[in-house]
Amino acid sequence: MDHVLSLPALLTDRFQAVTGVDPELRPATKPQFGHFQSNVALRLAKAEGKPPREIAQRIVAEADVADLCEPLEVAGPGFINIRLRSDVLAGVVTGILRDPDAVIEQSADPQRVVIDYSAPNVAKPMHVGNLRSTIIGDCFARVLRAQGHTVIAQNHIGDWGTQFGMLVEQILVEGIDADSLDLDSSVALYRRAQEHFRSDEAFADAARRRVVALQSGDEQTRAIWRSLIEVSKAGFNAAYRRLGVLLTDDDLAGESIYNDLLAGVADDLSAAGIAVVDQGALVVFVPGDDAPLIVRKSDGGYGYAATDLAAVRYRFGTLDADRCIYVVGSPQAHHFSQVFAVSRMAGWVPSGGVLEHVGFGSVLGPDGKMFKTRDGKTVTLDTLLDLAEDVAAPEIAMAAVKYADLSTSLHKDYVFDADRMVATTGNTGPYLQYAHARVSGILRKADAEGWASDGVTVLDDPAEQALALLLSRFGEIVDEVASGLQPHKLCTYLFDTATALSTFYEQCPVLKSEGEVRTSRLAICAATRTVLAKGLYLLGIVAPERM
Template identity: 65%
Template sequence: MSSLPSQLSARVESVTGVDPELRPATKPQFGHFQSNVALRLAKQEGRPPREVAADVIARLGVGDLCETPEVAGPGFINFRLRSDVLAQVASDLIDDPHAGITQAPNPQRIVIDYSAPNVAKQMHVGHLRSTIIGDCFNRVLTAQGHTVIPQNHIGDWGTQFGMLVQYVVEHGLDVTTLDLPEVEQLYKDSKKEFDADPDFADRARRRVVKLQGGDERTLAIWRSLIEVSLAGFNETYARLGVLLTDDDLAGESTYNDDLPRVVDELEADGLAVEDNGALCVFLEGQDAPMIVRKRDGGFGYDATDLAAIRRRVSTLHADRIIYVTDVRQAHHFEVLFEVARKAGFLPESVAAEHVGYGMVLGPDGHPFKTREGGTVSLASLLDAAEQHAAPNIALAAIKYADLSNGLQKDYVFDAERMVQTTGDTGPYLQYAHARVSQILRRAAAEADPQVDPEADLSTLGWGRVELLEEPAEQQLALLLSRFGEIVDLVAVDLTPHKLCTYLYDLAGAYSSFYEKCPVLRSEGQVRASRLALCAAVRRVLGVGLGLLGIDAPDRM
């Protein structure tokens, strides 16, 4: 079911023929929403705005949602939602595990490409945002009833593995005894030898040929490098509390056999032409071509990404494909989507979107680096946050800081500030949830001293919201009614900061309600109704935090 503002807006538009552009009222005495639709129509019709407003109101059928609308000022229309309607919506949220999230009428199959670490390297700060953002999209779209297919496009193929495997062979190493940090050191050592010793570099290149040719010994070592890496990745995913599993892996190597076919199709269609020994796709308006096969006959990322799109459409039957990577890759995806469409790999019926994100900066405002100028591991970032707070609070701080600004913006990783339980932070929202839970727990204990203090508060039964007499109660219920609408916006626009802003506003509205409307000190029907309103707030905060991948604790 659509939100109350959406229903009201649709009713007004059906009468006026234009978007009423409902805006929240600036003051409680003006109701809940205002529209300037009459002023805009008056210009077209050459009539006084107040006269047009009165005419619109006379033709509106919104009595089931609102009190009688009023004309204000030069011709604004003020709408006040009925208290019983707001109370009904708030009551329905209490026992709804989806908290009013609209289920998609036409569920889609949605592929999300995110995280994508490289084998033999620890996940670093650059993977933080992709993993957290992709996980949020996964949760939001799944909650709406879509079938989400995560694709973890790990870097598990290429010339670097010839170098690594050759180093392992020549030094008689057993990769299975190593962990990921040790394998990463192995990578650094082999790279150093590759750069310093031309003979080793030649042997490493020959090892690449063996890898590509299916040599069993080479493949066995390569598989061991992957297994050690996956163990390290999964340990980090567990710490991050994200939904990725080994079932979501779709590394570069899985497309290896498809690459010649993809390139042959491009060539047969006349899209790819030879240029200076390489096979290229030239696009109008682009300075450089897409190189789908290099001069030496090898294939690069472009060919692999085309193969991935082709398979995601033909085999996974995607209706929508979302890529979550660094904003600096925007041009790559612009070209990729255009070539894929021209080649017929990406039909117009399938949406393809690149969600670019900015950099994580250190407290000094510069890109996050180690003291030696190297890349900061993701594990060390989590360790830094946990020095200031418990793991679940530290994780809330990191995820909220990542998601609460526009994704394309850089943000400063300042662990000490991020873990604060005041201000616009993840821990503040966790504290708000815990605060509501504490009030409900006290009320349950007062009603029944035998109640289990560890009982799930959602199962205790909180009655219904019956009375919304105070403006603070009405504003809180009105905000609760908009949760499903906000989730819809995030799902369509891929803008998780809108959900963060909503939850922060909800926590603030609850704080205002609690200050102005005594809950535990009230009595009778008023107390019961306010406790039910608290239960609705707890439900929405809990579900909303869950969509962000953040724990909603009952105690802090």
């Protein structure tokens, strides 16, 4: 067996060699049907013009799976029941113990993957809208790195544009030393500048001229701008530490880094005949789309479409990416479909290069409505995390927040209900943490008694087999998340594993059993702890030894 942690994949390959199609193995609905079932014979019956049971009997006779399975059975109209051999399942669990790092298979085709995520705005506090992008992107980075891919995180912060003319001008009007600002005072400054901009046309004109000064490299303007970024970076990093995500200053790649590339983007699209002037603006009409993508506005300024086009070109050209993943809210789906289409039209995406927008829904309050403060303002990220920490310790609170986010299908909205999210029962992050802590406690007691493992040697009880079978699927699930970018599948898998562990405890005494059965069951516990710990790490959740 090439890799003991790929039993479903191995079985699929063996059956496909006989059938020529994917057997679409499904977990058996009842223990008496084995571990897996396939309806492949029913699907082949029409094409072959033979009864499904006859086809199933042929597959059973020809499939080379004796080293993996007990004798195959044909049931009902032509279902194939598959029961894995106990020694094979035992070998899987023993393999996890002997080589924990092999529990996640390394990609046969490692890639350079750019992930665009988090992307807060400078001079503003991170808000509830930044939460999902940060958590989801961090999970993708962990999963893909674990598989051996080179991940290049790109924190596309909002550090350029009209608001900075307004902010810099307000600082100069008030005579503030920009280096003396902290995050709170910069937020207050932003609010004053907004009000000044709305109420004073002379100030608004000065702020617009200040944008031109920023873009043209005026040193006084640029110095104040850099100070504002430094203040914001401190706020970003405090939030990232609190959330336990992997982003650092090295991952910052704000809108400003593309400023010098925008004219080239426009010129090259024009020269290629892809972009045309329409009502004074340079636009691209994307086939099948009524609304054009505006590359350069009629006043000569560039919007964020130009910046995003430059970013695609830079990421595939300069960063040499094979795959670019954008973790940005679902309302931006149309924008990114246009940007991706234009990038491909321009030839900036290499053959085989992948561009993906992973959209996500909103965070709702317990009332099912958009999460807002009482006066209708956007909730800050700190305020949201405080709500979770009001009812649980920080590590448990962050587990609750992350799991609630990642365990739902990403495109759906989800309700931020702190009391429900921190529960240690049900499908929650703290429940998984409790499962890890509980199995760690059992192993601590065994270690204190001098337990030594020879691996799994007894696997007779259905609860033992069910847990071992789940452990064998971990690598497969991680691979699914890496390719399909649906972290809820990993959450579901870990919840199922924790539930199977609980059933195993109830039906198979561990510390109270004796001899070979005891050491074997402890080995199952140790392997389960390894899988839970690695799975929680991929979600960005701490795996506690005690709770």
